[in-house]
Amino acid sequence: MTDPREEFLAGERPDDVALFLADSYVSDDRLAEFGERVEDGVLIVVDGERGRNAFEAATGTQAMQFAKSAMELEGIIEDDLTGGQCPEAPADEDHSVQFVFAFAEEQNEDVGGIYAEGDVVHAYAKCTCGTAYSDKWNVPDADVDD
Template sequence: MSTPREEFLAGERPDDVALFLAESYVSDDRLGQFGTDVEGGVLIVVDGERGRNAFQAATGTGAMEFAQSAMSLEGEIDDDLTGGRCPEAPDDDDHVPQFVFAFAEERNEDVGGIYAEGDVIHAYAQCRCGTAYSDRWNVSQR
């Protein structure tokens, strides 16, 4: 039996979103009851609408507005959504994601590129330094 987190990361939950909130960013212990405690924070997988609302409540920013702002700078986000590499300071431990917002997009051969190869995860992170960045990957290649 797989968990919602495993299903999401496998691209099997295209109607859901995933949120990673670092414990250094939010210290509300109640979040654990909505998601999975992971190293450094909590990862929540919920349906899209509830997830966007939870993201806004936790960060004060609209999820899609944040994603649009993060799209302009590519970085690396770990495929488990709990870490990454800030493009502004690639070797500094202080540059870790405070939160990550992600969604899956189903395979779409008409679009081409990585979308023709399989399901794609789109992930957007906010670094501790304030830099917002994005990453995307084909589920079958990670």
């Protein structure tokens, strides 16, 4: 596997972070040099310290401070990290993700819950309405046949 996003989502890059920056939030074509151009934005996977610094530079917010505030409200973040469903959005309104910050945590049976079941992706998003929310899920087991 050589795609940084695929490796990250497979739990193979636990020391890295992933950042999705929507075109509507940051319009800097140079970002594509550092990551992958995706529909509606750029997704960047880099080592943790550089990623946290890049997140702060792009959003004006410290990554872990943002994550802590986003943990207060659960929502749905797409498993490819490029969008989500704002928990504050009425059904008839379209809310869009401005940015996503994510990291993976290796399986930890001592903690229990989903952490005992496998690696976990933690994702934090900010909506155009200003709502910050979080989601987490187990990394799919690549050895399982569909």
